[in-house]
Amino acid sequence: MLQTHEQLAIFACLNGRRCVVVGGGPVAARKAGELVGAGADVTVVAPKLDRVLAERAATGAIQWRREAFASTHLDDAWLVVAATSDRELNAGVANAAEARQIFCNVVDDPSLCSFIMPAVVRRDPVTIAISSGGHAPVIARWVKGIIESLVPQRLGALATLAGEWRQRVKAAFGSIDTRRRFWEYVLEGPVAEHSLAGRPDRAEAALENALADWQTTPAATSGEAYIVGAGPGSADLLTLRGRQLLAQAEVVLYDRLVGDEILQFARRDAELISVGKQAGRPSITQPQINRLLVQLVKSGKRVCRLKGGDPMIFGRGGEELDALVEAGLPFQVVPGVSAALACAAYAGIPLTLRGVTQTVLLTTGHTESSANTGLGKLPGGQTLALYMGVARYAEIADTLLNAGNEATLPVAVVERGTLPEQRVVVTTLAELAAATEALAIESPALLLIGATAALAERNAWFAPERVVVYNDPANAITRTTKVAS
Numbered sequence: 001m002l003q004t005h006e007q008l009a010i011f012a013c014l015n016g017r018r019c020v021v022v023g024g025g026p027v028a029a030r031k032a033g034e035l036v037g038a039g040a041d042v043t044v045v046a047p048k049l050d051r052v053l054a055e056r057a058a059t060g061a062i063q064w065r066r067e068a069f070a071s072t073h074l075d076d077a078w079l080v081v082a083a084t085s086d087r088e089l090n091a092g093v094a095n096a097a098e099a100r101q102i103f104c105n106v107v108d109d110p111s112l113c114s115f116i117m118p119a120v121v122r123r124d125p126v127t128i129a130i131s132s133g134g135h136a137p138v139i140a141r142w143v144k145g146i147i148e149s150l151v152p153q154r155l156g157a158l159a160t161l162a163g164e165w166r167q168r169v170k171a172a173f174g175s176i177d178t179r180r181r182f183w184e185y186v187l188e189g190p191v192a193e194h195s196l197a198g199r200p201d202r203a204e205a206a207l208e209n210a211l212a213d214w215q216t217t218p219a220a221t222s223g224e225a226y227i228v229g230a231g232p233g234s235a236d237l238l239t240l241r242g243r244q245l246l247a248q249a250e251v252v253l254y255d256r257l258v259g260d261e262i263l264q265f266a267r268r269d270a271e272l273i274s275v276g277k278q279a280g281r282p283s284i285t286q287p288q289i290n291r292l293l294v295q296l297v298k299s300g301k302r303v304c305r306l307k308g309g310d311p312m313i314f315g316r317g318g319e320e321l322d323a324l325v326e327a328g329l330p331f332q333v334v335p336g337v338s339a340a341l342a343c344a345a346y347a348g349i350p351l352t353l354r355g356v357t358q359t360v361l362l363t364t365g366h367t368e369s370s371a372n373t374g375l376g377k378l379p380g381g382q383t384l385a386l387y388m389g390v391a392r393y394a395e396i397a398d399t400l401l402n403a404g405n406e407a408t409l410p411v412a413v414v415e416r417g418t419l420p421e422q423r424v425v426v427t428t429l430a431e432l433a434a435a436t437e438a439l440a441i442e443s444p445a446l447l448l449i450g451a452t453a454a455l456a457e458r459n460a461w462f463a464p465e466r467v468v469v470y471n472d473p474a475n476a477i478t479r480t481t482k483v484a485s
């Protein structure tokens with residue numbers, strides 16, 4: 001019965017309900033203990049019991065049927081756990097349960113289970129259950145360990161406090177949206193701080209104050225824009241703050257380069273609007289995006305404007321800020337890992353290196369004219385990081401060669417940096433044009449020029465099998481083929 005499709009996660013209320021455990025050993029004892037903990041009326045069926053179970057039976061915490069298992073033991077049961085070491089007997093229990101439509105867990109045999117018992121992190125009344133669908137209990141326990149360390153020990157106290165105040169908050173705010181925001185404020189502000197630090201009285205006082213404040217301050221319910229950098233692509237490179245605000249927004253306006261994996265962090269009921277612009281294609285214009293953003297925030301929405309990389313580096317974040325400032329609307333800006341930093345890191349290229357490069361120029365290959373883009377003779381010790389303009393790499397190389405840069409100046413192109421399909425092309429200024437064409441380099445790609453670009457070959461650590469060294473048009477080699485030869 002191991003399911004390959006999704007399982008429904010439910011929390012069962014077993015208080016006073018009859019549950020059966022078949023088996024009398026330590027595993028059966030553990031399962032019986034969990035069921036008793038949930039308030040179930042537990043019957044253990046086994047010819048003999050280990051010490052723990054025997055004690056429980058003696059005190060009346062469980063009922064003991066000192067018999068071999070028979071399907072009639074399942075009469076009136078809500079669920080059953082088969083925990084014997086006899087596989088055939090376990091299968092018999094599973095079959096009897098199936099015939100009676102009773103949920104059955106067979107210890108260590110997911111193929112016989114119609115329910116599984118997850119790994120659990122408890123912060124009563126908050127319970128976090130983790131399942132690997134029966135495939136890999138070790139992974140479930142590993143995740144449990146991570147969650148145990150992340151979730152504050154006193155979360156339960158905060159949840160209890162919230163539960164006690166729920167009706168009052170509901171009565172105070174008619175709109176669900178306002179209530180939700182209020183509770184988010186409670187979780188992020190002084191109420192949570194006091195509660196999680198073990199100061200329940202001060203937490204309660206802070207909650208009372210907050211409720212009074214929120215009822216008189218309309219600001220608490222007004223919209224806000226979050227201009228958030230989503231990073232270069234890989235979801236784990238989004239900042240924690242960015243993720244928090246994304247999870248809070250009612251509307252998300254996102255760019256083309258922002259992947260689905262990152263959008264998953266948005267609220268389930270958030271409205272997701274793609275405002276992606278793509279070079280050379282008709283699409284929504286920047287002024288239209290600015291207007292949409294202003295309109296949404298004015299209407300009271302919290303809008304997350306999610307942009308690839310960093311919003312303030314070739315992200316047109318500045319223009320959106322202009323529009324928001326002009327309209328007198330509140331906003332926050334969250335930085336993102338910009339492509340130049342991300343690509344350099346994931347290609348093993350230091351942007352500065354003591355004694356080698358001391359300055360970094362972030363520039364664009366997008367504009368027609370090179371006048372304002374710094375594409376002249378590179379000062380010694382400079383790394384040039386060029387965004388966009390893949391279609392113009394040949395032209396850019398020409399401009400740089402004509403400006404007097406060495407033909408052998410190292411160049412690295414990082415295509416789809418930080419994503420699993422990242423490719424790094426290591427070449428020289430003289431051969432950049434040929435490499436771009438021969439290897440069909442595509443956007444998004446970042447061009448890094450300067451002495452340290454050559455280190456990409458030696459320092460390759462991410463997707464090293466897709467580091468291509470292009471020195472001689474007849475001799476483009478990937479790192480792996482070179483190592484093999």
Ligand code: SAH
Nearest residue numbers: 309310315338339387388416417444445446
């Ligand atoms: N605000 C963004 C840049 C937007 S301009 C930032 O800070 O990164 C878009 C350009 O960024 C692309 O044309 C490309 O040059 C670069 N870029 C963005 N993501 C990239 C990635 N994963 N790999 C390589 N280059 C990338």
